[in-house]
Amino acid sequence: MVEGVPKVSSENVLVSLPPDLPHVIVITMNRTATMNAMTPELRDDIGKVMDYFENERSLWVAIITGAGRAFSVGMDLGAWLKDQSSGQLTNYNDVKSPGRGIGSISKRRSKKPIIAAVNGYAVGGGFEMVLNCDLVVASSGAKFGYPEATRGVTVAAGGLPRLVRVAGRQLAAELLFTGRIIGAEEARDRFRFINAVVPADQVMLTALQFAKAITANSPDAVQSSKTGIICAEQEGGLDAATGAHVDSAETERMFTGENISVGQRVRRKIPTTLIISD
Numbered sequence: 001m002v003e004g005v006p007k008v009s010s011e012n013v014l015v016s017l018p019p020d021l022p023h024v025i026v027i028t029m030n031r032t033a034t035m036n037a038m039t040p041e042l043r044d045d046i047g048k049v050m051d052y053f054e055n056e057r058s059l060w061v062a063i064i065t066g067a068g069r070a071f072s073v074g075m076d077l078g079a080w081l082k083d084q085s086s087g088q089l090t091n092y093n094d095v096k097s098p099g100r101g102i103g104s105i106s107k108r109r110s111k112k113p114i115i116a117a118v119n120g121y122a123v124g125g126g127f128e129m130v131l132n133c134d135l136v137v138a139s140s141g142a143k144f145g146y147p148e149a150t151r152g153v154t155v156a157a158g159g160l161p162r163l164v165r166v167a168g169r170q171l172a173a174e175l176l177f178t179g180r181i182i183g184a185e186e187a188r189d190r191f192r193f194i195n196a197v198v199p200a201d202q203v204m205l206t207a208l209q210f211a212k213a214i215t216a217n218s219p220d221a222v223q224s225s226k227t228g229i230i231c232a233e234q235e236g237g238l239d240a241a242t243g244a245h246v247d248s249a250e251t252e253r254m255f256t257g258e259n260i261s262v263g264q265r266v267r268r269k270i271p272t273t274l275i276i277s278d
Contacts, residue, residue: 006052008045014067015049018208023060023215025053026204029103032068037076038103038125047104054110060219061211064105064133065117065204066126071142072103074124101157105129109230111223113214117207118142119200123181128159131166134226136193137207138184139200144191145181165233167191224251 005015005025014028027049029036036042046064053062066072101107102125105114116122116133121143130136130144138144146155146163154160155176164172171191174180188194198206214222228251 004052004056006048008048009041010045012042013045013049021208021212021215023058023219024063024208024211025049025059025061026063026065029064029066029072030068034073034076035068035070035121036066036072036126038072038074039076043102043104047100050100050104050108050110054112059112060215060222061113061115062110063115063117063204063207063211064103064129065207066119066122068120070120070126071116071118071122072126072129073121074102074126074128101128101132102126103129106132107158108132111226112219113222113226115207115210117203118144118184119203123147124155125157125159128155128157128162131159131162131193134229135195135207135210137196137198137203137210138187138194139203140184140197141200142184142187142197143181144184144187145179146175147179147181149177150179163191163193166193227251 008015012029012031014030016026016028018024018026027046029042029046031037031039031042050062053059106125106128113135114133115135115137116130118130118136118138119142120139122130122138123143123145124147127144127146146159148155155163160172160176163175167175167190175182175191182191184194184197188197195210196206
C-alpha cells in the first residue's frame with residue numbers, strides 16, 4: 001500500500017506511485033476473473049483513492065487502467081440481475097443519484113487530469129468511465145461500445161451525452177441503437193475519443209509519457225484549463241463558458257499563486273511533440 005493512500009477493501013484495486021513521476025498516481029482495477037466488472041465494493045474502493053487524489057496537493061495526474069483482458073466491462077451482470085430480481089433496485093437508485101457514477105469515475109467532476117490506459121474491452125459502464133477521462137490511450141486490440149440495448153437497458157451514467165458531444169448525434173446513435181462494438185482505430189479516426197493507439201505493451205508507457213508532459217507544466221494552469229473544458233461542456237454558450245472558467249476557484253488560484261510568476265520568469269523550451277510508438 002502506498003503511504004498516505006486510504007486502505008481499500010481488497011486486492012481488487014491496486015495503487016502505485018511511479019518513482020520517477022512523483023506527481024502521478026496509477027489506479028489499476030484488478031478483478032481479472034470478471035474482466036473488471038464493476039461491483040459496489042470496487043466502485044467504493046476506486047472512489048476512496050480518487051477522493052484522496054483530488055485532495056492531495058502533491059498529486060496532479062491520475063491514470064486509471066485495468067489488469068488482464070479488459071479495462072472494464074461495466075456493471076457486474078450477476079449482481080445487476082440479483083438486484084433486479086430482489087426488487088431492491090439498488091443499481092437504478094445509484095444511476096439516479098448525483099454521485100460519481102460507474103467506478104466513481106463516469107460522473108466525477110475532477111479538477112485534475114485523468115488518463116485512461118485501455119487494454120482489451122472497455123464496454124458498457126467501462127466505456128462510460130473512459131469517456132469521462134481527459135486523455136485516452138488504447139492498445140491496438142482494445143474494444144469499445146455500448147451493448148446495453150442488446151440487454152434491455154440504457155446508458156445512464158454520463159456516457160450517453162459525452163458520446164454525442166465527442167462523436168455527434170448520428171455516430172452516437174449508431175453505437176447506442178445497434179450495440180455494435182468498435183476497435184481502437186475506428187474509435188480514434190471515426191468517433192474521435194482516443195488520443196493514441198499503440199501496441200499493448202506500450203499502453204502504460206504512453207500514458208506515463210502524457211502524464212510526464214502534463215506534470216512538467218504548472219499544476220495551477222493545467223487545473224484551470226481542466227475547469228475551462230468542463231465549463232465548455234456544461235455551459236450554454238461561449239460567453240457563459242468563458243465567464244464560468246474565469247470566475248472559477250482554479251483560475252483565481254492560477255492568477256494569484258506563485259506558479260504564474262515563476263512561469264513568466266523562467267525561460268525553457270516548451271515541449272511540442274510527444275513520442276508515441278507506432
